[in-house]
Amino acid sequence: MDAQSIGEWKxxxxxxxxxxxxxxxxxxxxxxxxLENLGLELFHIESSTKxxxxxxxxxxxxxxxxxxxxxxxxxxxxVRVILYFAEDLDKVAAVVEEEFQTVREESVPFDDMQDPDxxxxxxxxxxxxxxxxxxxxxxxxxxxxxxxxxxxxxILQNAWSAITEKFPAGAVFQPxxxxxxxxxxxxxxxxxxxxxxxxxxEFVKQGPFxxxxxxxxxxxxxxxxxxxxxxxxxxxxxxxxETFFRTSPERLDFWVGVAREIGLPLVESGADYLxxxxxxxxxxxxxxxxxxxxxLDAFLSAMATESRGRQHLLTIYRSFEGEIAGxxxxxxxxxxxxxxxxxxxxxxHKDLVAYGIKTATDRIKGLSH
Numbered sequence: 001m002d003a004q005s006i007g008e009w010k011x012x013x014x015x016x017x018x019x020x021x022x023x024x025x026x027x028x029x030x031x032x033x034x035l036e037n038l039g040l041e042l043f044h045i046e047s048s049t050k051x052x053x054x055x056x057x058x059x060x061x062x063x064x065x066x067x068x069x070x071x072x073x074x075x076x077x078x079v080r081v082i083l084y085f086a087e088d089l090d091k092v093a094a095v096v097e098e099e100f101q102t103v104r105e106e107s108v109p110f111d112d113m114q115d116p117d118x119x120x121x122x123x124x125x126x127x128x129x130x131x132x133x134x135x136x137x138x139x140x141x142x143x144x145x146x147x148x149x150x151x152x153x154x155i156l157q158n159a160w161s162a163i164t165e166k167f168p169a170g171a172v173f174q175p176x177x178x179x180x181x182x183x184x185x186x187x188x189x190x191x192x193x194x195x196x197x198x199x200x201x202e203f204v205k206q207g208p209f210x211x212x213x214x215x216x217x218x219x220x221x222x223x224x225x226x227x228x229x230x231x232x233x234x235x236x237x238x239x240x241x242e243t244f245f246r247t248s249p250e251r252l253d254f255w256v257g258v259a260r261e262i263g264l265p266l267v268e269s270g271a272d273y274l275x276x277x278x279x280x281x282x283x284x285x286x287x288x289x290x291x292x293x294x295x296l297d298a299f300l301s302a303m304a305t306e307s308r309g310r311q312h313l314l315t316i317y318r319s320f321e322g323e324i325a326g327x328x329x330x331x332x333x334x335x336x337x338x339x340x341x342x343x344x345x346x347x348x349h350k351d352l353v354a355y356g357i358k359t360a361t362d363r364i365k366g367l368s369h
Contacts, residue, residue: 006060009069013055016070018318023143024049024077025315031079031150032345034095043155044082050075070147074106074127077148082158085201086194092152093124099134100150103127123161124152156190236291238279244293251300252331258310259334262317269330277332280360284336287355288343303342312341326366333364 001009028047035042050073059069066072081092093110096102102109106127127149129135135144153161164183245252259266269277285291290299303309316337317324329337340347340361352358 001059001064001066006056009059009066010052010056013069014052017049017052019142020076020146021049022315022318023146023148024079025311026140026143027077027148027150028079029344031081031096033348034099035081035092036345038088038091038095040088040091041084042081043084045079046082047077047079049077074103074147074149077146078151079148080151080153080158083152083154085198086154087198089124089152089154096126096128096150096152099131100126100128101131103129103147123154123157126150154194156194160187160190236282236285236293236296238275238282240293241278241282241285241296244296251297252335254304255300255309255334255338256331259313259329262310262314264313264317264329264334264337265325265327266334267328267330269328274330274332276363277330277336280356280363281332281336281339283356283360284339284347287350287352287357288339288346290339290343299339299342303338309338309342312338316341323365327364328366329364336360336364 024047028045032045035045055069055073055076058064058073059066070076083089083092090110097109103126108122108125110124112122127147129147130140130144134140167179167183256266285296290296300309303312313334320327340357347357350357
């Protein structure tokens with residue numbers, strides 16, 4: 001591709017990058033919602049939007065010939081589902097194939113993983129578009145033409161992919177490559193390990209094993225402390241939240257700093273207003289199944305990792321950029337908005353009116369007091 005074409009495609013991607021960022025975030029939440037009904041134990045769902053720099057690098061590579069990079073690159077928006085056990089791979093694959101328009105010739109569906117001649121420990125990967133029914137919905141119409149990629153992997157498949165990407169392609173794929181032979185043996189060991197973990201897990205589920213190692217109760221799935229610890233046993237209320245932030249004010253200060261950097265309009269509020277914001281924060285945390293200080297601490301730590309929380313707040317800012325200047329956002333409201341967006345997969349199934357979440361949201365928007 002010549003320099004002029006590269007520059008033109010770069011300019012087009014710069015103009016569309018925010019659209020892809022929004023699409024990636026919406027797609028991740030959609031996948032979370034679709035998989036929630038399966039009752040699976042997911043290790044993690046992560047997402048990424050290709051950076052402008054990486055986009056330019058790829059179209060500038062020697063021999064790269066793209067007629068239309070937007071149509072040919074499936075990984076401009078990417079969602080990766082990481083599972084504990086291989087037995088769930090086909091269930092997730094079935095949901096993806098049912099809910100999206102998949103591009104078969106650019107995908108590695110579940111059935112293709114069974115190919116005995118395939119190299120390495122392959123994982124499921126789909127190039128796809130939104131289904132016609134979903135792309136006709138008003139809130140999804142602007143994403144109808146965008147291609148995306150959804151990957152479905154076990155933890156060990158993800159480890160294989162992450163590590164092997166570090167090896168030069170020439171060393172891996174050249175004929176009679178020693179590196180390729182050794183990697184092939186290691187991929188077989190990883191596949192055996194996945195099957196072994198599943199067998200062991202099935203054995204544990206059938207036996208009298210209800211606690212962690214040495215009889216210590218395992219942590220709750222919300223990331224809180226074990227139920228027997230003092231921190232894990234305290235319920236979240238406005239009073240316990242006040243103590244939580246008073247003992248470690250840096251937790252609140254960090255997110256206020258993130259909000260300021262993004263451009264959220266923070267306001268100074270009196271004691272009574274702040275107290276009400278604290279009460280509203282307690283309401284949404286409980287509704288989001290973050291019911292203890294330990295669980296809140298784990299949630300905030302997770303949100304600080306890889307700027308996940310920043311991305312959630314940035315999504316809110318971009319979605320309401322035209323009206324957000326009139327909002328009343330204090331320090332506690334920043335966390336309220338963070339929970340609202342990050343835990344929407346849980347909250348959407350709750351009665352937000354009964355929990356007081358609707359009223360609290362209107363208050364932040366300046367629609368009520």
